[in-house]
């Protein structure tokens with residue numbers, strides 16, 4: 001892979017020259033938040049949604065706002081330009097900074113400034129993904145994450161273990177279940193479709209409030225589709241007509257198997273395909 005130009009604390013640097021302190025609280029405590037914004041046609045998809053959620057994550061954790069916060073659109077665009085990204089993602093992470101020692105107590109924001117890192121991930125063919133035509137298979141696993149999943153923190157160990165459980169089971173991803181109901185996928189929101197109604201878990205602290213979720217539900221309602229925001233079970237998913245996931249990196253991705261049981265006829269369904277098309281078309285139109 002060619003050397004990327006990344007952003008770290010106000011500087012654009014070759015990736016092998018970018019450095020973070022060993023005392024950074026992101027490293028020691030997972031005391032950091034992040035966003036992933038996709039790029040299509042060299043433009044940012046749903047940028048405003050990601051920027052708003054980032055600010056909310058910072059506020060929920062009492063994390064000081066970095067000085068660069070109002071200029072993040074410019075930084076994203078500059079990285080897209082410097083790295084020649086047509087299709088791919090921008091990863092952004094903000095941590096509570098590096099106080100110079102390890103301490104559970106938050107550092108004084110007057111002396112410890114947040115760490116801000118952004119880098120690009122070049123993914124040609126992201127929108128025209130073969131997986132979207134085939135659909136993905138998922139297993140269910142118990143949701144063992146902390147209770148504030150609405151905050152987009154960098155503590156991704158359990159989701160990462162979930163992906164490994166999926167891999168060991170020979171499938172693509174895992175849906176997490178709590179008290180008998182699906183919360184979400186390891187890095188995406190989960191949906192089923194039954195009798196033309198789109199069903200996805202209601203918002204709360206139990207799931208991340210997906211930016212793609214908000215856009216897809218808005219487009220679905222505009223297209224006069226029925227939407228129900230409520231929890232559902234794995235049995236309901238296995239009995240559904242269709243299933244799918246959404247996220248910034250997968251957009252709308254059909255799910256064709258849950259715990260070894262085919263969903264519908266076991267191939268991507270028409271509603272998910274239509275939602276993917278609407279989402280991609282409409283978001284490209286307003287990309288910035």
Ligand code: PDD
Pocket residue numbers: 036184185186187188189207208209210211212213246247248249
């Ligand atoms: N993940 N739920 C979880 C647990 C997620 O990690 C994500 C995103 C989503 C979807 O949110 P959005 O539509 O705003 O991307 C839902 C990103 C893509 C990641 O961790 O790479």
